[in-house]
Amino acid sequence: MPELPEVETVVRGLARRIIGLEISSCRILSPHIRRDADGRMFKELMGQKVLGLNRRGKLIVIRISGGLILLVHLKMTGRLLLVKNNQACDRHTHFLIRFKGDGELRFRDVRKFGFVKCFREEDLDDRPEIRSLGPEPHEVSFPAFREILGDRKGRIKSLLLNQAVLAGIGNIYADEILHRARIHPLTNASRLDQEKLNKLWRATRHILCRAIRYRGSSVRDYRDSGGREGRFQDYHRVYGREGEPCRRCGAGIKRMMVGGRGSYFCPGCQKILGGPAV
């Protein structure tokens, strides 16, 4: 599902193709996907141009001329697709923008957990969706990383998934990162020493950067803005591999629930750290 590498892939793909395009029309087919946002703001998009796209955590931030922002979250099954005009729309398409000439940006979301909001640029930094986010996990320095996780209680996997701690890691990459760092998902973060924290920090950078290079993981629903699948699922070491041998130690990959989330790990090389609680 769309986590940091998938959202980054979508943003990069769209940036290449829609920056500079002029918006000729905008349609909200399912008002629900605006959530509480002011629907009137969308009318101001007409005639404006796309200035740029950014990612923050799992959020897509589209800057529009006239001081406007489109904020998109794909949640579980959302897609942002760039298609030619007048292509058939299925019932899961909830929002679309037509560009002058040719091209149509569509928000499609089977489960409708995602959202598209439009507001003024000056309000961007005050938005709770943005303000609540922790740092970018593959860019944060080790001292900052150590500070964020070092004195936290709670299970390390749940902390990695907490967007206020680090922004952008989801279930797939949390499992892959922990496997690479040889840390059991149930490990209490307070028991991670300097060496383990550093391993975790390096594993985070390594996994996320490599996943971006392979254009994300298409386990089930994820597609990029051109409708194409990612390739990183072919390199998963634990996620979705229950019962298969660990590629590092040969033990059978196991699955358990951690904080209500299905979690894959290797019982051979991911041990819960012993010793007294800190």
Next chain:
DNA sequence: GTCGATGTTATCAA
């Protein structure tokens, strides 16, 4: 036809 799983986030309860 029903049930459970899927996996993101906000919210509420303990």
Next chain:
DNA sequence: TTTGATAACATCGA
């Protein structure tokens, strides 16, 4: 502070 349950929603597979 942390953890768990729930709800939003639709689809798939058993």
